[in-house]
Structures are given as C-alpha cells and as structure tokens.
Amino acid sequence: xxxxxxxxxxxxxxxxxxxxxxxxxxxxxxxxxxxxxxxxxxxxxxxxxxxxxxxxxxxxxxxxxxxxxxxxxxxxxxxxxxxxxxxxxxxxxxxxxxxxxxxxxxxxxxxxxxxxxxxxxxxxxxxxxxxxxxxxxxxxxxxxxxxxxxxxxxxxxxxxxxxxxxxxxxxxxxxxxxxxxxxxxxxxxxxxxxxxxxxxxxxxxxxxxxxxxxxxxxxxxxxxxxxxxxxxxxxxxxxxxxxxxxxxxxxxxxxxxxxxxxxxxxxxxxxxxxxxxxxxxxxxxxxxxxxxxxxxxxxxxxxxxxxx
Numbered sequence: 001x002x003x004x005x006x007x008x009x010x011x012x013x014x015x016x017x018x019x020x021x022x023x024x025x026x027x028x029x030x031x032x033x034x035x036x037x038x039x040x041x042x043x044x045x046x047x048x049x050x051x052x053x054x055x056x057x058x059x060x061x062x063x064x065x066x067x068x069x070x071x072x073x074x075x076x077x078x079x080x081x082x083x084x085x086x087x088x089x090x091x092x093x094x095x096x097x098x099x100x101x102x103x104x105x106x107x108x109x110x111x112x113x114x115x116x117x118x119x120x121x122x123x124x125x126x127x128x129x130x131x132x133x134x135x136x137x138x139x140x141x142x143x144x145x146x147x148x149x150x151x152x153x154x155x156x157x158x159x160x161x162x163x164x165x166x167x168x169x170x171x172x173x174x175x176x177x178x179x180x181x182x183x184x185x186x187x188x189x190x191x192x193x194x195x196x197x198x199x200x201x202x203x204x205x206x207x208x209x210x211x212x213x214x215x216x217x218x219x220x221x222x223x224x225x226x227x228x229x230x231x232x233x234x235x236x237x238x239x240x241x242x243x244x245x246x247x248x249x250x251x252x253x254x255x256x257x258x259x260x261x262x263x264x265x266x267x268x269x270x271x272x273x274x275x276x277x278x279x280x281x282x283x284x285x286x287x288x289x290x291x292x293x294x295x296x297x298x299x300x301x302x303x304x305x306x307x308x
Contacts, residue, residue, distance in 0.1 A: 042102035062088040063146045166259035196229035
C-alpha cells in the first residue's frame, strides 16, 4: 500500500493517517522526511570510541598540568600550563554543549544523567564571576575535572558504583567486627591486664593490638612482645586471627564481590536500555519531522493535494 492511498479525506485527517502509515512504508525513504543532521552527528561523535579516547587523554593531560603547577616553575612554564588548562576547559565546554545539542528539541533530557549534570556544573562554575577569581575554588574546580575519568573508563565507573552499593551492605559486617573486637578486647583485659599492663592495661590498648592483627600490621612483633609476659596470649591471638582476620575479612570481600557483580549487571542493563531508548527517540524524531512538514504544507495552501 502506498502512502498516497491513505489520504482520502481532508488534509487535516491526512496528517494523522500518513503519520501512522509512514512507519509501515519507512519514514526514512519518504520524500517528505527531512533528517536532523546535527543532533544525530553529535550523538554519533560523542559515542564514538575515538572521541572517548580523546576525552580520556584530555583528562589525563589536565591532571598532569595541575600536578605540574604544584612544582616550582618559571613564568614561561606557568603561562604554558595555564594555556593547557584553558585548552582542556575549552574541550570540556565543547563536550557539554555538544551533549545539549545532541538531544535536539529536548535538551533537558541531557540532565537525566547524573554524570552530565556533574560535567555541566563543573564547566559552568569555571566561567562564573566570583568563583573564577577565587584561587582555592578554581583549584578545586580544576581538580574536580579529573573525576570525569570515571565516566571515560567503564571499568572505573563499575568500581565506583560497586563501592557505593557495597558500603550500605558492609554496615552489618563492620558492626559485627566492632562487637567481636570489643568483646575479645574485654576478655584480653580481664585475662592479661595484670601480667602485661603495657599491652592489656586498658581496653583501648587491647583494641589497638587486635586492630594490628586484623590489618596484619607488625603481627609477629605484637605476638612476640605479649608472649614474653604471658605465654597464654598466643592462643588468645590465634583464635582472634582465625576468626577476625580471616572470617570477617572474607565476609567483607564477599559483600564487595557481590556488589561488583550487581554493578556489572546494572551497567549491561543500562547499555541495553540506552540503545532501546535511542531507537525510540529516533523514531519519534522522524514522526515529528514528518508532522511538521505536513503542517507546513497545510499552511502554505488549502488547495494542496498529495495525489498530484
């Protein structure tokens, strides 16, 4: 069926009829269809691997320039480093503006992504009067640009998401570790405070010894020094090491690994949803372009007929 056959009524009804039928006929091949080149080209540019690589290189160059500013340097070197910083800021500004324009008629969708909001705030704040003249705030803004590397590297982004999800889940492990350490410290204070007041004189000193064992910090010297005063500190420490240093730490690692797997699944799901959303938005833009064209033809003349 051709599109001309569906236009049998007034031109007003033709707008709705042909709009639906264009999906079947293929809006891309329709002579009325006019693509939006710039948003599509910008979307392809921002999503291309080459641009992502360039963005990461600019972030690293910006970080290196900021680090070089902390060392003693000449006036010429300082001017060059500031020039590098301005070039990096110009690239970041272009990236934000390109992201806004890539959404076409709906630029507010740019702010649905938290990373886009972060980029926009950092770039805009760098140009705001008052903030740019403040040396401390300007340095903080420059430093915040380095955080954008999490966006350029998907693996770092997954780790960041996993860390955010692991912290609430780790609260139970931290609470269990604190309770076990406090109870075991009280047992050590009761059993060895008289024979070894240097290491078990208070519950605070005992907790410090246990914390060193959990962190494997100078564990041999801690145990050796305590055994010189009381040989029974050896089984006391061994029991705590087996439970605290191995069981509790492995529980924490299990929580972190589970969060990593969850973050990876969410990242894969987001990529699939983003692809589906981009396809839907592309079709909506095609329909909107076709409707706009039909409405423009209707305004140019009531005597227009699509059969001619």
